[in-house]
Amino acid sequence: MKNRITELFAKKKGNILNVYYTAGFPALNDTVRIAQALEKAGADIIEIGIPFSDPVADGPTIQESNKIALDNGMTLHLLLEQVKEIRKTVSLPIILMGYINPVIQYGVEKFAKDASALGVDGVIIPDLPLHEFEEQYKALFKSLNLCNTFLISPTTSEERIRKIDAATEGFIYAVSASSITGAKGDFSSEQVQYFERLQNLKLKNPFLIGFGISNHSTFAKASQYSAGAIVGSAFINLLREAKDISADVDAFVKSLKK
Protein backbone atom coordinates (compact mmCIF):
# COMPACT_ATOMS: atom_id res chain seq x y z
CA MET A 1 0.00 0.00 0.00
CA LYS A 2 1.45 3.31 -1.05
CA ASN A 3 1.10 6.65 0.65
CA ARG A 4 0.68 9.64 -1.64
CA ILE A 5 2.46 12.01 0.77
CA THR A 6 5.66 9.99 1.04
CA GLU A 7 5.56 9.37 -2.72
CA LEU A 8 5.22 13.09 -3.39
CA PHE A 9 8.17 14.02 -1.17
CA ALA A 10 10.25 11.23 -2.70
CA LYS A 11 9.90 12.63 -6.18
CA LYS A 12 9.43 16.36 -5.62
CA LYS A 13 12.04 18.17 -3.54
CA GLY A 14 10.91 21.77 -3.58
CA ASN A 15 8.11 24.28 -4.14
CA ILE A 16 5.49 21.91 -2.78
CA LEU A 17 2.24 23.75 -2.29
CA ASN A 18 -0.11 22.47 0.40
CA VAL A 19 -3.46 24.28 0.40
CA TYR A 20 -5.71 24.27 3.47
CA TYR A 21 -9.43 24.87 3.43
CA THR A 22 -12.26 24.23 5.86
CA ALA A 23 -14.69 21.45 4.99
CA GLY A 24 -18.23 22.68 4.40
CA PHE A 25 -17.18 26.25 3.59
CA PRO A 26 -18.38 28.48 1.96
CA ALA A 27 -21.25 26.05 1.24
CA LEU A 28 -21.74 22.59 2.71
CA ASN A 29 -20.98 20.69 -0.50
CA ASP A 30 -18.15 22.88 -1.79
CA THR A 31 -15.62 20.53 -0.16
CA VAL A 32 -15.53 18.28 -3.23
CA ARG A 33 -15.46 21.01 -5.88
CA ILE A 34 -12.62 22.83 -4.15
CA ALA A 35 -10.50 19.66 -4.02
CA GLN A 36 -11.11 19.08 -7.73
CA ALA A 37 -10.25 22.69 -8.54
CA LEU A 38 -7.02 22.49 -6.50
CA GLU A 39 -5.82 19.42 -8.36
CA LYS A 40 -6.64 20.98 -11.71
CA ALA A 41 -4.86 24.21 -10.73
CA GLY A 42 -1.63 22.42 -9.83
CA ALA A 43 -1.58 22.31 -6.03
CA ASP A 44 0.47 19.45 -4.54
CA ILE A 45 -1.34 18.56 -1.31
CA ILE A 46 -4.95 19.08 -0.26
CA GLU A 47 -5.39 19.74 3.46
CA ILE A 48 -9.01 19.73 4.57
CA GLY A 49 -9.95 21.21 7.93
CA ILE A 50 -12.43 19.45 10.22
CA PRO A 51 -14.43 22.36 11.61
CA PHE A 52 -14.48 22.84 15.39
CA SER A 53 -16.40 25.22 17.63
CA ASP A 54 -13.29 26.34 19.52
CA PRO A 55 -10.26 26.52 17.20
CA VAL A 56 -7.75 28.09 19.61
CA ALA A 57 -4.74 28.06 17.29
CA ASP A 58 -6.60 29.91 14.53
CA GLY A 59 -6.97 33.55 13.74
CA PRO A 60 -10.23 35.32 12.81
CA THR A 61 -10.32 34.14 9.15
CA ILE A 62 -10.23 30.42 9.88
CA GLN A 63 -12.38 30.85 13.01
CA GLU A 64 -15.07 32.37 10.85
CA SER A 65 -14.84 29.63 8.22
CA ASN A 66 -15.21 27.03 10.98
CA LYS A 67 -18.30 28.75 12.31
CA ILE A 68 -19.90 29.06 8.87
CA ALA A 69 -19.14 25.41 8.11
CA LEU A 70 -20.73 24.29 11.39
CA ASP A 71 -23.75 26.52 10.74
CA ASN A 72 -24.00 24.86 7.33
CA GLY A 73 -24.29 21.50 9.13
CA MET A 74 -20.78 20.17 8.57
CA THR A 75 -19.70 17.13 10.62
CA LEU A 76 -16.76 14.75 10.59
CA HIS A 77 -19.01 11.92 9.37
CA LEU A 78 -20.12 14.04 6.43
CA LEU A 79 -16.54 15.04 5.67
CA LEU A 80 -15.54 11.40 5.32
CA GLU A 81 -18.37 10.90 2.84
CA GLN A 82 -17.11 13.91 0.91
CA VAL A 83 -13.59 12.45 0.90
CA LYS A 84 -15.01 9.32 -0.69
CA GLU A 85 -16.53 11.49 -3.39
CA ILE A 86 -13.28 13.46 -3.85
CA ARG A 87 -11.29 10.25 -4.30
CA LYS A 88 -13.39 9.30 -7.33
CA THR A 89 -11.64 12.00 -9.37
CA VAL A 90 -8.72 13.40 -7.38
CA SER A 91 -5.34 11.71 -6.98
CA LEU A 92 -3.42 14.32 -4.95
CA PRO A 93 -2.45 13.50 -1.36
CA ILE A 94 -5.24 14.37 1.09
CA ILE A 95 -4.65 15.42 4.69
CA LEU A 96 -7.34 15.93 7.29
CA MET A 97 -6.52 18.61 9.84
CA GLY A 98 -8.55 19.14 12.98
CA TYR A 99 -8.63 19.63 16.73
CA ILE A 100 -8.76 16.50 18.81
CA ASN A 101 -12.21 16.74 20.40
CA PRO A 102 -14.32 15.88 17.32
CA VAL A 103 -11.84 13.07 16.60
CA ILE A 104 -12.21 11.69 20.14
CA GLN A 105 -16.00 11.69 19.80
CA TYR A 106 -15.70 9.83 16.48
CA GLY A 107 -13.14 7.49 18.07
CA VAL A 108 -9.46 8.09 17.29
CA GLU A 109 -8.82 4.55 16.06
CA LYS A 110 -12.02 4.37 14.05
CA PHE A 111 -11.18 7.76 12.54
CA ALA A 112 -7.72 6.61 11.49
CA LYS A 113 -9.07 3.38 9.98
CA ASP A 114 -12.03 4.96 8.19
CA ALA A 115 -10.02 7.91 6.89
CA SER A 116 -7.27 5.66 5.62
CA ALA A 117 -9.75 3.29 3.95
CA LEU A 118 -11.33 6.22 2.11
CA GLY A 119 -8.03 7.42 0.71
CA VAL A 120 -6.79 9.93 3.28
CA ASP A 121 -2.98 9.98 3.39
CA GLY A 122 -2.25 11.96 6.51
CA VAL A 123 -3.68 13.78 9.51
CA ILE A 124 -2.71 16.85 11.49
CA ILE A 125 -4.14 17.09 15.01
CA PRO A 126 -2.38 20.06 16.58
CA ASP A 127 -3.55 19.39 20.14
CA LEU A 128 -2.77 15.67 20.21
CA PRO A 129 0.12 15.23 22.68
CA LEU A 130 3.24 13.63 21.21
CA HIS A 131 3.52 11.04 24.00
CA GLU A 132 -0.12 10.01 23.59
CA PHE A 133 0.40 9.52 19.85
CA GLU A 134 3.52 7.47 20.42
CA GLU A 135 2.02 5.29 23.12
CA GLN A 136 -1.45 4.77 21.73
CA TYR A 137 -1.64 5.43 17.99
CA LYS A 138 1.75 5.30 16.31
CA ALA A 139 1.64 1.55 15.63
CA LEU A 140 -1.89 1.81 14.27
CA PHE A 141 -0.95 4.68 11.95
CA LYS A 142 2.02 2.70 10.71
CA SER A 143 -0.11 -0.36 10.00
CA LEU A 144 -2.55 1.83 8.06
CA ASN A 145 0.29 3.62 6.27
CA LEU A 146 -1.22 6.87 7.45
CA CYS A 147 1.13 9.84 7.95
CA ASN A 148 0.92 11.99 11.05
CA THR A 149 2.25 15.52 10.94
CA PHE A 150 3.28 17.41 14.06
CA LEU A 151 3.77 21.15 14.34
CA ILE A 152 6.95 22.87 15.46
CA SER A 153 7.29 26.58 16.21
CA PRO A 154 10.17 29.04 16.64
CA THR A 155 10.15 28.33 20.38
CA THR A 156 10.36 24.53 20.01
CA SER A 157 13.69 23.29 21.39
CA GLU A 158 16.08 21.31 19.21
CA GLU A 159 15.73 18.30 21.49
CA ARG A 160 11.98 18.32 21.00
CA ILE A 161 12.25 18.91 17.24
CA ARG A 162 14.37 15.76 17.02
CA LYS A 163 11.81 13.81 19.06
CA ILE A 164 9.04 15.05 16.76
CA ASP A 165 11.13 14.18 13.71
CA ALA A 166 11.56 10.64 15.01
CA ALA A 167 7.82 10.23 15.57
CA THR A 168 6.81 11.70 12.20
CA GLU A 169 6.05 9.99 8.91
CA GLY A 170 5.65 12.28 5.91
CA PHE A 171 6.57 15.84 6.76
CA ILE A 172 6.86 18.30 9.62
CA TYR A 173 4.71 21.42 9.78
CA ALA A 174 6.98 24.34 10.65
CA VAL A 175 4.87 27.20 11.99
CA SER A 176 6.61 30.34 10.71
CA ALA A 177 6.09 32.52 13.78
CA SER A 178 4.89 32.36 17.35
CA SER A 179 1.35 33.15 16.41
CA ILE A 180 -2.09 31.95 15.49
CA THR A 181 -2.96 31.47 11.79
CA GLY A 182 -3.37 34.43 9.45
CA ALA A 183 -1.44 36.65 7.04
CA LYS A 184 1.16 39.02 8.43
CA GLY A 185 3.16 40.43 5.48
CA ASP A 186 6.78 39.55 4.75
CA PHE A 187 9.05 37.39 6.90
CA SER A 188 11.32 39.08 9.41
CA SER A 189 15.04 38.35 9.68
CA GLU A 190 14.34 36.34 12.87
CA GLN A 191 11.98 34.13 10.92
CA VAL A 192 14.54 33.60 8.18
CA GLN A 193 17.14 32.68 10.82
CA TYR A 194 14.68 30.14 12.23
CA PHE A 195 14.15 28.62 8.77
CA GLU A 196 17.92 28.37 8.32
CA ARG A 197 18.28 26.78 11.72
CA LEU A 198 15.72 24.13 10.72
CA GLN A 199 17.48 23.55 7.42
CA ASN A 200 20.76 22.96 9.24
CA LEU A 201 19.25 20.36 11.58
CA LYS A 202 19.20 17.88 8.66
CA LEU A 203 16.04 16.21 9.86
CA LYS A 204 14.95 12.86 8.46
CA ASN A 205 11.63 14.37 7.37
CA PRO A 206 11.16 17.29 5.00
CA PHE A 207 9.31 20.28 6.42
CA LEU A 208 6.70 22.64 5.02
CA ILE A 209 6.38 26.18 6.32
CA GLY A 210 2.93 27.43 7.26
CA PHE A 211 1.21 30.42 8.94
CA GLY A 212 1.62 33.77 7.18
CA ILE A 213 1.98 32.37 3.64
CA SER A 214 -0.33 34.57 1.62
CA ASN A 215 1.16 35.35 -1.79
CA HIS A 216 3.87 34.47 -4.30
CA SER A 217 6.56 36.34 -2.38
CA THR A 218 6.01 34.55 0.95
CA PHE A 219 5.54 31.19 -0.79
CA ALA A 220 8.75 31.56 -2.79
CA LYS A 221 10.72 32.80 0.20
CA ALA A 222 9.53 29.93 2.42
CA SER A 223 10.32 27.44 -0.33
CA GLN A 224 13.94 28.63 -0.44
CA TYR A 225 14.47 27.08 2.98
CA SER A 226 12.08 24.13 2.90
CA ALA A 227 10.34 21.59 0.73
CA GLY A 228 7.49 24.04 0.28
CA ALA A 229 4.76 25.85 2.11
CA ILE A 230 1.19 25.71 3.37
CA VAL A 231 -1.36 28.37 2.59
CA GLY A 232 -4.56 28.59 4.65
CA SER A 233 -6.13 31.89 5.67
CA ALA A 234 -5.35 33.59 2.33
CA PHE A 235 -7.14 30.77 0.50
CA ILE A 236 -10.11 30.96 2.88
CA ASN A 237 -10.34 34.70 2.12
CA LEU A 238 -10.36 33.88 -1.58
CA LEU A 239 -13.08 31.25 -1.18
CA ARG A 240 -15.26 33.59 0.82
CA GLU A 241 -15.27 36.08 -2.04
CA ALA A 242 -15.16 33.55 -4.91
CA LYS A 243 -17.67 34.01 -7.74
CA ASP A 244 -16.51 30.97 -9.74
CA ILE A 245 -14.67 28.48 -7.54
CA SER A 246 -12.94 26.64 -10.36
CA ALA A 247 -11.60 29.75 -12.11
CA ASP A 248 -10.76 31.65 -8.91
CA VAL A 249 -8.91 28.68 -7.36
CA ASP A 250 -6.99 28.23 -10.59
CA ALA A 251 -5.91 31.86 -10.67
CA PHE A 252 -4.98 31.79 -6.96
CA VAL A 253 -2.78 28.68 -7.20
CA LYS A 254 -1.10 29.97 -10.36
CA SER A 255 -0.42 33.35 -8.75
CA LEU A 256 1.27 31.63 -5.78
CA LYS A 257 3.43 29.34 -7.87
CA LYS A 258 4.01 31.60 -10.91
Next chain:
Amino acid sequence: MKYTVDQRGYYGQFGGAYIPEMLYPNVEELRNKYLQIIQSDDFKKEFQDLLKNYVGRPTPLYHAARMSEKYGAKIYLKREDLCHTGAHKVNNTIGQILLAKRLGKEKIIAETGAGQHGVATATVCALMGMECVVYMGKVDMERQRPNVERMRILGAKVVPALSGSMTLKDATNEALRHWINNPTDTHYIIGSVVGPHPYPDMVARFQSVISEEMKKQLQEEIGNPFPDYVFACVGGGSNAAGAFYHFLDDEHVNLVGVEAAGKGVDSGESAATTALGKVGVLHGSKMLLMQTEDGQVVEPHSISAGLDYPGIGPMHAHLFETGRVKFVSATDDEAMKAGIELGKLEGIIPAIESAHALAALNQFEFDKDDVVVVNLSGRGDKDLETYIRWGKY
Protein backbone atom coordinates in the same frame (compact mmCIF):
# COMPACT_ATOMS: atom_id res chain seq x y z
CA MET B 1 -3.52 11.83 48.19
CA LYS B 2 -5.37 9.48 45.86
CA TYR B 3 -7.55 12.13 44.19
CA THR B 4 -4.84 14.61 43.31
CA VAL B 5 -2.86 14.80 40.10
CA ASP B 6 -0.47 12.01 39.11
CA GLN B 7 3.13 12.37 37.93
CA ARG B 8 2.08 12.75 34.32
CA GLY B 9 -0.57 15.37 34.89
CA TYR B 10 -3.68 13.18 34.92
CA TYR B 11 -6.56 12.60 37.32
CA GLY B 12 -7.64 9.10 36.31
CA GLN B 13 -8.45 9.46 32.61
CA PHE B 14 -8.83 13.25 32.87
CA GLY B 15 -6.32 16.10 32.65
CA GLY B 16 -3.15 16.06 30.56
CA ALA B 17 -1.97 18.84 28.29
CA TYR B 18 -3.78 18.91 24.93
CA ILE B 19 -2.23 22.02 23.48
CA PRO B 20 -0.89 23.13 20.12
CA GLU B 21 2.89 23.10 19.87
CA MET B 22 3.06 26.90 20.03
CA LEU B 23 2.03 26.71 23.70
CA TYR B 24 4.23 23.76 24.58
CA PRO B 25 7.36 25.63 25.75
CA ASN B 26 5.33 27.89 28.07
CA VAL B 27 3.37 25.08 29.61
CA GLU B 28 6.46 22.89 29.87
CA GLU B 29 8.34 25.66 31.68
CA LEU B 30 5.52 25.94 34.18
CA ARG B 31 5.30 22.18 34.62
CA ASN B 32 9.01 21.92 35.31
CA LYS B 33 9.14 24.79 37.77
CA TYR B 34 5.82 25.28 39.54
CA LEU B 35 6.26 22.85 42.41
CA GLN B 36 9.79 23.88 43.14
CA ILE B 37 8.79 27.54 43.19
CA ILE B 38 5.60 27.28 45.23
CA GLN B 39 7.21 24.97 47.77
CA SER B 40 10.20 27.26 48.31
CA ASP B 41 10.39 29.08 51.66
CA ASP B 42 10.77 32.44 50.01
CA PHE B 43 7.58 31.96 47.95
CA LYS B 44 5.59 30.60 50.88
CA LYS B 45 6.59 33.52 53.07
CA GLU B 46 5.53 36.15 50.53
CA PHE B 47 2.32 34.27 49.65
CA GLN B 48 1.28 33.82 53.30
CA ASP B 49 2.08 37.43 54.09
CA LEU B 50 -0.08 38.74 51.24
CA LEU B 51 -2.94 36.36 52.06
CA LYS B 52 -2.93 37.62 55.63
CA ASN B 53 -2.28 41.32 55.24
CA TYR B 54 -3.62 42.07 51.78
CA VAL B 55 -6.44 39.57 51.20
CA GLY B 56 -7.53 39.50 54.85
CA ARG B 57 -7.16 35.79 55.57
CA PRO B 58 -8.14 33.73 57.38
CA THR B 59 -11.71 34.41 56.33
CA PRO B 60 -14.28 33.72 59.04
CA LEU B 61 -16.12 30.44 59.39
CA TYR B 62 -19.45 31.79 60.49
CA HIS B 63 -22.12 29.77 62.28
CA ALA B 64 -25.33 30.82 60.53
CA ALA B 65 -27.88 30.35 63.32
CA ARG B 66 -31.05 31.26 61.46
CA MET B 67 -30.07 29.20 58.40
CA SER B 68 -29.26 26.32 60.77
CA GLU B 69 -32.70 26.57 62.28
CA LYS B 70 -34.34 26.60 58.88
CA TYR B 71 -32.42 23.63 57.44
CA GLY B 72 -32.24 21.55 60.63
CA ALA B 73 -28.44 21.25 60.76
CA LYS B 74 -25.43 23.18 62.02
CA ILE B 75 -24.75 25.40 59.05
CA TYR B 76 -21.47 27.23 58.71
CA LEU B 77 -20.55 29.68 55.99
CA LYS B 78 -16.94 29.92 54.89
CA ARG B 79 -16.78 33.63 54.18
CA GLU B 80 -14.68 33.82 51.02
CA ASP B 81 -16.94 36.72 50.09
CA LEU B 82 -14.98 38.75 52.62
CA CYS B 83 -11.71 38.35 50.74
CA HIS B 84 -10.31 41.53 49.25
CA THR B 85 -11.95 41.95 45.81
CA GLY B 86 -15.03 40.05 46.98
CA ALA B 87 -14.37 36.43 46.13
CA HIS B 88 -12.00 33.49 46.55
CA LYS B 89 -10.43 34.18 43.14
CA VAL B 90 -7.72 36.38 44.65
CA ASN B 91 -6.14 33.42 46.50
CA ASN B 92 -5.07 32.04 43.13
CA THR B 93 -4.11 35.31 41.45
CA ILE B 94 -1.76 36.19 44.32
CA GLY B 95 -0.12 32.80 43.99
CA GLN B 96 0.18 32.97 40.22
CA ILE B 97 1.55 36.49 40.05
CA LEU B 98 4.27 35.61 42.55
CA LEU B 99 5.05 32.60 40.37
CA ALA B 100 5.03 34.73 37.19
CA LYS B 101 7.53 37.13 38.75
CA ARG B 102 9.84 34.25 39.61
CA LEU B 103 9.57 33.01 36.02
CA GLY B 104 10.72 36.44 34.85
CA LYS B 105 7.45 37.29 33.09
CA GLU B 106 6.53 40.95 32.56
CA LYS B 107 2.96 40.84 31.33
CA ILE B 108 -0.16 39.11 32.55
CA ILE B 109 -3.24 37.95 30.69
CA ALA B 110 -6.41 36.41 32.08
CA GLU B 111 -9.91 35.35 31.08
CA THR B 112 -12.93 36.16 33.15
CA GLY B 113 -16.59 35.19 33.30
CA ALA B 114 -18.33 37.02 36.12
CA GLY B 115 -15.42 39.40 36.26
CA GLN B 116 -14.28 38.24 39.71
CA HIS B 117 -11.18 36.54 38.38
CA GLY B 118 -10.53 39.51 36.10
CA VAL B 119 -10.78 41.91 39.01
CA ALA B 120 -8.58 39.68 41.17
CA THR B 121 -6.00 39.55 38.38
CA ALA B 122 -6.15 43.30 37.70
CA THR B 123 -5.72 43.84 41.45
CA VAL B 124 -2.56 41.78 41.81
CA CYS B 125 -1.15 43.32 38.61
CA ALA B 126 -1.65 46.77 40.12
CA LEU B 127 -0.03 45.53 43.31
CA MET B 128 3.02 44.23 41.43
CA GLY B 129 3.14 46.93 38.76
CA MET B 130 2.61 44.51 35.88
CA GLU B 131 0.78 45.08 32.62
CA CYS B 132 -2.60 43.34 32.54
CA VAL B 133 -4.95 42.34 29.73
CA VAL B 134 -8.23 40.63 30.61
CA TYR B 135 -10.43 38.88 28.03
CA MET B 136 -14.12 38.89 28.81
CA GLY B 137 -17.07 37.77 26.70
CA LYS B 138 -19.06 40.68 25.34
CA VAL B 139 -22.26 39.27 26.89
CA ASP B 140 -20.55 39.04 30.28
CA MET B 141 -19.23 42.58 29.97
CA GLU B 142 -22.81 43.75 29.69
CA ARG B 143 -24.18 41.69 32.57
CA GLN B 144 -21.23 42.37 34.90
CA ARG B 145 -20.60 46.01 34.09
CA PRO B 146 -19.37 47.13 37.52
CA ASN B 147 -16.57 44.57 37.37
CA VAL B 148 -15.51 45.83 33.93
CA GLU B 149 -15.12 49.32 35.34
CA ARG B 150 -13.34 48.01 38.43
CA MET B 151 -10.76 46.32 36.21
CA ARG B 152 -10.29 49.54 34.24
CA ILE B 153 -9.84 51.60 37.40
CA LEU B 154 -7.19 49.10 38.47
CA GLY B 155 -5.33 49.79 35.23
CA ALA B 156 -6.19 46.65 33.27
CA LYS B 157 -7.16 46.59 29.63
CA VAL B 158 -10.43 44.70 29.15
CA VAL B 159 -10.79 43.13 25.71
CA PRO B 160 -14.21 41.85 24.63
CA ALA B 161 -14.37 38.29 23.30
CA LEU B 162 -16.66 38.42 20.28
CA SER B 163 -16.62 34.80 19.15
CA GLY B 164 -19.08 31.99 20.00
CA SER B 165 -21.56 32.75 22.76
CA MET B 166 -19.33 35.63 23.89
CA THR B 167 -19.01 34.25 27.43
CA LEU B 168 -16.34 32.57 29.57
CA LYS B 169 -15.45 29.79 27.10
CA ASP B 170 -14.80 32.32 24.36
CA ALA B 171 -12.83 34.61 26.64
CA THR B 172 -10.62 31.62 27.46
CA ASN B 173 -10.11 30.92 23.73
CA GLU B 174 -9.05 34.53 23.17
CA ALA B 175 -6.65 34.46 26.12
CA LEU B 176 -5.06 31.26 24.78
CA ARG B 177 -4.67 32.90 21.36
CA HIS B 178 -3.04 35.92 22.97
CA TRP B 179 -0.63 33.59 24.76
CA ILE B 180 0.25 31.81 21.51
CA ASN B 181 1.05 35.22 20.00
CA ASN B 182 3.13 36.31 23.03
CA PRO B 183 5.01 33.25 24.15
CA THR B 184 8.00 34.63 26.00
CA ASP B 185 7.21 37.65 28.17
CA THR B 186 3.63 36.80 29.17
CA HIS B 187 2.12 34.61 31.88
CA TYR B 188 -1.48 33.48 31.56
CA ILE B 189 -3.25 33.45 34.93
CA ILE B 190 -6.04 30.91 34.45
CA GLY B 191 -8.77 31.48 37.02
CA SER B 192 -10.23 28.03 37.38
CA VAL B 193 -9.09 24.44 37.77
CA VAL B 194 -9.10 24.01 34.00
CA GLY B 195 -6.45 24.28 31.29
CA PRO B 196 -3.45 22.10 30.52
CA HIS B 197 -1.49 20.47 33.33
CA PRO B 198 -0.14 21.94 35.63
CA TYR B 199 -2.88 24.59 35.80
CA PRO B 200 -5.62 22.52 37.46
CA ASP B 201 -3.21 21.31 40.14
CA MET B 202 -1.61 24.70 40.62
CA VAL B 203 -4.92 26.53 40.99
CA ALA B 204 -6.26 23.84 43.35
CA ARG B 205 -3.16 24.19 45.53
CA PHE B 206 -3.52 27.98 45.73
CA GLN B 207 -7.21 27.63 46.59
CA SER B 208 -6.63 24.81 49.09
CA VAL B 209 -6.10 27.44 51.79
CA ILE B 210 -9.91 27.46 52.01
CA SER B 211 -10.22 23.89 53.33
CA GLU B 212 -7.01 24.22 55.33
CA GLU B 213 -8.60 27.06 57.28
CA MET B 214 -11.96 25.27 57.55
CA LYS B 215 -10.27 22.36 59.32
CA LYS B 216 -8.50 24.60 61.81
CA GLN B 217 -11.59 26.68 62.43
CA LEU B 218 -13.83 23.63 62.91
CA GLN B 219 -11.31 22.17 65.33
CA GLU B 220 -11.48 25.37 67.38
CA GLU B 221 -15.23 25.74 67.09
CA ILE B 222 -16.48 22.18 67.59
CA GLY B 223 -13.37 20.24 68.56
CA ASN B 224 -13.35 18.22 65.34
CA PRO B 225 -11.74 19.27 62.06
CA PHE B 226 -14.15 17.23 59.95
CA PRO B 227 -17.59 18.47 58.93
CA ASP B 228 -20.28 16.07 57.75
CA TYR B 229 -20.85 18.01 54.53
CA VAL B 230 -19.08 20.60 52.41
CA PHE B 231 -21.10 22.36 49.70
CA ALA B 232 -19.58 24.43 46.91
CA CYS B 233 -20.76 25.66 43.53
CA VAL B 234 -18.95 24.38 40.44
CA GLY B 235 -18.45 26.22 37.18
CA GLY B 236 -14.91 25.31 36.14
CA GLY B 237 -14.51 24.37 39.80
CA SER B 238 -11.92 26.54 41.56
CA ASN B 239 -13.72 27.36 44.80
CA ALA B 240 -14.97 23.79 45.10
CA ALA B 241 -11.44 22.48 44.52
CA GLY B 242 -10.22 24.68 47.36
CA ALA B 243 -13.10 23.81 49.67
CA PHE B 244 -12.76 20.04 49.08
CA TYR B 245 -8.98 19.75 48.82
CA HIS B 246 -7.99 18.84 52.39
CA PHE B 247 -11.02 16.58 52.86
CA LEU B 248 -10.57 14.46 49.73
CA ASP B 249 -8.95 11.54 51.53
CA ASP B 250 -11.37 11.73 54.47
CA GLU B 251 -14.15 9.77 52.86
CA HIS B 252 -16.54 10.28 55.78
CA VAL B 253 -16.80 13.95 54.79
CA ASN B 254 -19.61 14.28 52.22
CA LEU B 255 -18.53 16.62 49.46
CA VAL B 256 -21.23 18.19 47.30
CA GLY B 257 -20.60 20.11 44.08
CA VAL B 258 -23.49 22.23 42.86
CA GLU B 259 -23.71 22.97 39.17
CA ALA B 260 -25.85 25.55 37.42
CA ALA B 261 -28.93 23.92 35.89
CA GLY B 262 -29.86 27.20 34.19
CA LYS B 263 -33.49 27.01 33.16
CA GLY B 264 -33.54 23.29 34.03
CA VAL B 265 -31.20 20.40 33.30
CA ASP B 266 -33.28 19.24 30.33
CA SER B 267 -34.31 22.70 29.10
CA GLY B 268 -31.51 23.01 26.56
CA GLU B 269 -30.34 26.08 28.49
CA SER B 270 -28.17 24.67 31.23
CA ALA B 271 -24.61 24.42 32.45
CA ALA B 272 -25.02 21.16 34.41
CA THR B 273 -22.01 19.39 32.96
CA THR B 274 -22.05 16.17 34.98
CA ALA B 275 -25.64 15.57 33.88
CA LEU B 276 -25.19 16.64 30.26
CA GLY B 277 -21.51 16.22 29.43
CA LYS B 278 -19.23 13.52 28.07
CA VAL B 279 -15.48 13.05 28.13
CA GLY B 280 -13.90 15.64 25.87
CA VAL B 281 -11.02 18.06 25.40
CA LEU B 282 -11.35 21.81 25.76
CA HIS B 283 -8.86 24.49 26.73
CA GLY B 284 -6.01 22.03 26.97
CA SER B 285 -7.30 19.23 29.16
CA LYS B 286 -9.48 16.18 29.06
CA MET B 287 -12.53 16.92 31.15
CA LEU B 288 -16.28 16.47 31.18
CA LEU B 289 -17.69 18.63 28.46
CA MET B 290 -21.13 19.55 27.13
CA GLN B 291 -20.94 18.81 23.43
CA THR B 292 -22.80 17.50 20.41
CA GLU B 293 -22.35 13.97 19.08
CA ASP B 294 -19.94 15.47 16.54
CA GLY B 295 -17.78 16.89 19.32
CA GLN B 296 -18.77 20.54 18.97
CA VAL B 297 -18.90 22.36 22.29
CA VAL B 298 -22.44 23.28 23.32
CA GLU B 299 -23.11 26.82 24.50
CA PRO B 300 -24.01 26.66 28.18
CA HIS B 301 -26.52 28.82 30.00
CA SER B 302 -26.62 30.11 33.55
CA ILE B 303 -27.93 33.30 35.10
CA SER B 304 -24.57 33.41 36.85
CA ALA B 305 -21.73 34.39 34.54
CA GLY B 306 -19.19 32.58 36.73
CA LEU B 307 -20.89 29.20 36.25
CA ASP B 308 -21.61 29.71 32.54
CA TYR B 309 -18.97 27.24 31.36
CA PRO B 310 -19.57 24.07 29.31
CA GLY B 311 -17.18 21.82 31.23
CA ILE B 312 -15.82 20.94 34.65
CA GLY B 313 -12.10 20.69 35.25
CA PRO B 314 -10.27 17.34 35.24
CA MET B 315 -10.01 16.97 39.02
CA HIS B 316 -13.78 17.37 39.39
CA ALA B 317 -14.45 15.10 36.43
CA HIS B 318 -12.42 12.43 38.22
CA LEU B 319 -14.14 13.10 41.56
CA PHE B 320 -17.48 12.71 39.77
CA GLU B 321 -16.45 9.53 38.00
CA THR B 322 -15.11 7.93 41.18
CA GLY B 323 -18.17 9.04 43.15
CA ARG B 324 -16.04 10.85 45.74
CA VAL B 325 -18.00 14.05 45.21
CA LYS B 326 -21.74 14.09 44.76
CA PHE B 327 -22.79 16.49 42.03
CA VAL B 328 -26.22 18.10 42.08
CA SER B 329 -27.59 21.19 40.39
CA ALA B 330 -29.70 24.25 41.07
CA THR B 331 -31.70 26.26 38.55
CA ASP B 332 -31.48 30.01 37.96
CA ASP B 333 -34.70 30.50 39.96
CA GLU B 334 -33.62 28.30 42.86
CA ALA B 335 -30.30 30.12 43.08
CA MET B 336 -31.92 33.58 43.01
CA LYS B 337 -34.34 32.57 45.78
CA ALA B 338 -31.52 31.12 47.88
CA GLY B 339 -29.47 34.28 47.44
CA ILE B 340 -32.32 36.47 48.60
CA GLU B 341 -33.07 34.10 51.47
CA LEU B 342 -29.52 34.46 52.77
CA GLY B 343 -29.94 38.21 52.64
CA LYS B 344 -33.12 38.04 54.73
CA LEU B 345 -31.94 35.38 57.21
CA GLU B 346 -28.31 36.30 57.75
CA GLY B 347 -27.81 39.77 56.31
CA ILE B 348 -25.45 38.51 53.64
CA ILE B 349 -26.11 38.98 49.91
CA PRO B 350 -24.10 36.29 48.14
CA ALA B 351 -22.79 36.18 44.60
CA ILE B 352 -25.27 34.31 42.40
CA GLU B 353 -22.59 31.66 41.85
CA SER B 354 -22.41 30.99 45.60
CA ALA B 355 -26.19 31.12 45.86
CA HIS B 356 -26.26 27.91 43.82
CA ALA B 357 -24.44 26.11 46.65
CA LEU B 358 -27.02 27.40 49.13
CA ALA B 359 -29.88 26.40 46.84
CA ALA B 360 -28.86 22.74 47.04
CA LEU B 361 -29.28 22.54 50.84
CA ASN B 362 -32.94 21.61 50.65
CA GLN B 363 -32.12 18.64 48.40
CA PHE B 364 -30.59 16.90 51.44
CA GLU B 365 -32.05 15.52 54.63
CA PHE B 366 -29.75 16.50 57.45
CA ASP B 367 -29.54 15.23 60.97
CA LYS B 368 -29.79 18.14 63.42
CA ASP B 369 -26.23 17.54 64.62
CA ASP B 370 -24.77 17.44 61.12
CA VAL B 371 -22.07 20.01 60.58
CA VAL B 372 -22.59 21.52 57.12
CA VAL B 373 -20.11 23.97 55.65
CA VAL B 374 -21.17 26.03 52.64
CA ASN B 375 -18.36 27.74 50.80
CA LEU B 376 -19.66 31.25 50.25
CA SER B 377 -17.28 31.93 47.40
CA GLY B 378 -18.22 35.52 46.61
CA ARG B 379 -20.32 38.51 47.52
CA GLY B 380 -23.33 39.75 45.61
CA ASP B 381 -22.40 43.39 44.96
CA LYS B 382 -21.52 42.65 41.35
CA ASP B 383 -24.91 40.96 40.89
CA LEU B 384 -27.09 43.75 42.16
CA GLU B 385 -28.48 44.48 38.70
CA THR B 386 -29.42 40.82 38.23
CA TYR B 387 -31.10 40.73 41.64
CA ILE B 388 -33.00 43.93 40.82
CA ARG B 389 -34.09 42.61 37.44
CA TRP B 390 -35.22 39.35 39.01
CA GLY B 391 -37.34 41.38 41.41
CA LYS B 392 -39.19 39.07 43.79
CA TYR B 393 -37.70 40.22 47.07
